[in-house]
Amino acid sequence: MVKGVKSVKSREWLIVTTLFLSHYLPVKSSETRYVTLSTVKARAMAMGGAFMAMKNELASLDFNPAGFSISRLSRRSQVSIYVNPLGPLIIKENWRKTSDWETLVGWIFRGVGFTYENLSFGVLFGEESLTDEERFERNCFFDGTGYEVHRNTSFGFSIDLAARVSLGIAGEAFIREENEKKRWSWGYRYGLILKPKNTLTVGLCFFDFPNRYQDDRMVLERLADETLNIGICYSPWQAFSLALDIRNVSDEAKGAAREPHIGFELTPFKEFSFRGGYYRERGGDSHTFSLGVGFLKSYTSPSHDRFIFNPTLGFNASLLWEKNVSGENRWLFFSCILRI
Numbered sequence: 001m002v003k004g005v006k007s008v009k010s011r012e013w014l015i016v017t018t019l020f021l022s023h024y025l026p027v028k029s030s031e032t033r034y035v036t037l038s039t040v041k042a043r044a045m046a047m048g049g050a051f052m053a054m055k056n057e058l059a060s061l062d063f064n065p066a067g068f069s070i071s072r073l074s075r076r077s078q079v080s081i082y083v084n085p086l087g088p089l090i091i092k093e094n095w096r097k098t099s100d101w102e103t104l105v106g107w108i109f110r111g112v113g114f115t116y117e118n119l120s121f122g123v124l125f126g127e128e129s130l131t132d133e134e135r136f137e138r139n140c141f142f143d144g145t146g147y148e149v150h151r152n153t154s155f156g157f158s159i160d161l162a163a164r165v166s167l168g169i170a171g172e173a174f175i176r177e178e179n180e181k182k183r184w185s186w187g188y189r190y191g192l193i194l195k196p197k198n199t200l201t202v203g204l205c206f207f208d209f210p211n212r213y214q215d216d217r218m219v220l221e222r223l224a225d226e227t228l229n230i231g232i233c234y235s236p237w238q239a240f241s242l243a244l245d246i247r248n249v250s251d252e253a254k255g256a257a258r259e260p261h262i263g264f265e266l267t268p269f270k271e272f273s274f275r276g277g278y279y280r281e282r283g284g285d286s287h288t289f290s291l292g293v294g295f296l297k298s299y300t301s302p303s304h305d306r307f308i309f310n311p312t313l314g315f316n317a318s319l320l321w322e323k324n325v326s327g328e329n330r331w332l333f334f335s336c337i338l339r340i
Contacts, residue, residue, distance in 0.1 A: 033136035035333045037090065037144055038107060038128045038151070041221075042333040046292020046318030047263025048277020049221055050243035052231025053193065053203030057339070058082060058111045058124045064205040064231070065156040065168030066191035068120055070113045071298075071312070080113040083338045085313075086142070094144035102126075103148040110337055118160040126151045129174075130219040136331070149177035152216075156189075164195040174213050185210035203231040206250075215255070220288070220320065220331065222279070224248050224255040239267045247282075256282060263290070271297055275318065285324050292318030292333075312339040 035041070040058045044051035051063045057080075060067035070080050084090070087108030098104070106126030113122040129150040130136075138145075156170025168191040173184050191205035206228045209216055214225035223229065228250035235241045243263045247256040263277030273294040280287050298312045313336075320331040 031328065032330045032332065033133065034138045034141060034143075035128060035130065035136060035331060036138075036141055037147055038084070038110070038126050039333060039335050040110070040124065040127060040337070042292060042316035042318045042335045043275065043294060045220065045320060045331075045333050046275035046277060046290050046294075046316070047243055047265060048245075048261045048279050048288070048290050050231060050245040050261040050263035050277060050279075052191075052205055052229055052245050053201045053233035053243060054231070054241075055193070055201075057113065058122065058337070060158075060168075061111075061122050061124050061154050061156055061170060062127060064191035064193065064203050065170035065189060066158050066166045066193040066205070067203065068113075068122055068156065068158040068168055068170075069166075070115050070120055070122070071310075077116040078114070080115075081340045082110040082112065083340060084108055084110050084336060085338050086336055090142045090144065093140065093142050094147075097144055098148050100148045103144075103151075106151070107144075119157060120159075121157040122155070124154040126153060129216060130221065131213075131216050133219060133329075149175060149182060151175050158191075166193040167191070168193075172209075174210055174216060176213070185213060187213070199235050201233040201235075203233070205229050218255055220322070222247050222256040222259060222261070222281070224251075227251055227254050227256075241265045258282065271295055286322060287324070288320055288322045290318055290320045292316065313337075314339070 040062055043059055044063060054060065055067040055069045057070055070078060084107060090107045091104055109125060111122060111124045113120065128147060129152055132150055135146045153173045154170050156168060158166050158168035160166050170189050172187040174187060176183055187209040189205055189207045191203065194202045207223050209225040217223040227248040229245060229247050230249055231243060231245040233241055233243045241264065245261040247259040247261065248254055249258060259282040261279040263275065265273055265275045267273045275292040277290040294316045296312065296314050298310060316335050318333045322329040
């Protein structure tokens with residue numbers, strides 16, 4: 001078993017090193033798109049977008065806010081700050097491309113969370129929008145061109161109404177440029193998560209986007225405006241989860257009507273996860289396959305009377321193949337977040 005653990009850690013360092021070094025290499029293929037600047041979508045996209053019934057921290061705030069849950073070591077109130085350790089490197093590479101202080105801060109501070117009893121509140125700063133696909137054909141791994149007017153900021157809360165019922169509400173600011181001016185538009189989502197059995201979780205979430213950006217999250221995520229989306233997660237044992245989402249079960253006239261997304265997550269070791277997923281665009285000819293890995297390492301300090309210091313470093317990477325009659329596109333998602 002020790003030998004196996006060492007092997008996993010060796011692969012972990014190999015993957016991290018490869019991604020880090022690729023920052024210095026030019027993007028050679030116009031078919032490869034890099035979502036590496038500022039995202040929490042890597043885990044969800046690795047599972048084919050089947051995330052409506054999943055619980056997570058900032059990633060759930062971006063999908064179903066009812067699943068927003070901060071890991072807790074006690075029942076005390078808790079404050080968590082989410083930092084991108086690679087933020088200073090991103091700023092260095094894009095220093096001459098932006099003078100917007102909100103953008104610079106957002107590249108370092110990814111979000112903040114607060115829990116009190118059965119209530120969790122969080123803010124996700126500067127999630128990169130996927131709409132302008134050509135922008136992701138980047139010249140380098142952390143190219144920030146156009147980011148400051150193609151980003152979303154989410155804020156919301158979840159509350160445990162009962163042991164097996166959670167409710168969540170989130171707002172989303174769409175930050176775009178119109179007539180050479182930065183404009184903020186607002187969208188909302190409302191979610192519910194039920195756990196009828198220990199091995200089964202059901203999630204529902206309604207999305208309402210600004211009219212001018214109603215297709216903003218259709219690229220890869222396949223989330224249409226003013227639609228209800230449902231998800232089911234089956235976990236026969238703790239180390240394995242199988243998830244199924246159905247996009248847009250409420251309005252056949254909107255995009256992605258009753259479109260299935262399927263994904264899985266396997267955690268063979270405490271700190272290592274392997275993921276995969278698939279979906280086919282309903283009414284189109286596009287197929288998307290996904291694979292991903294994740295690492296999560298926690299460090300717990302001795303408990304004090306008033307606080308527990310529990311820094312956690314999370315790394316997620318996923319690769320998507322989007323295939324259709326006109327060719328194929330490859331998408332790489334990467335995130336590294338330190339929770340303090």
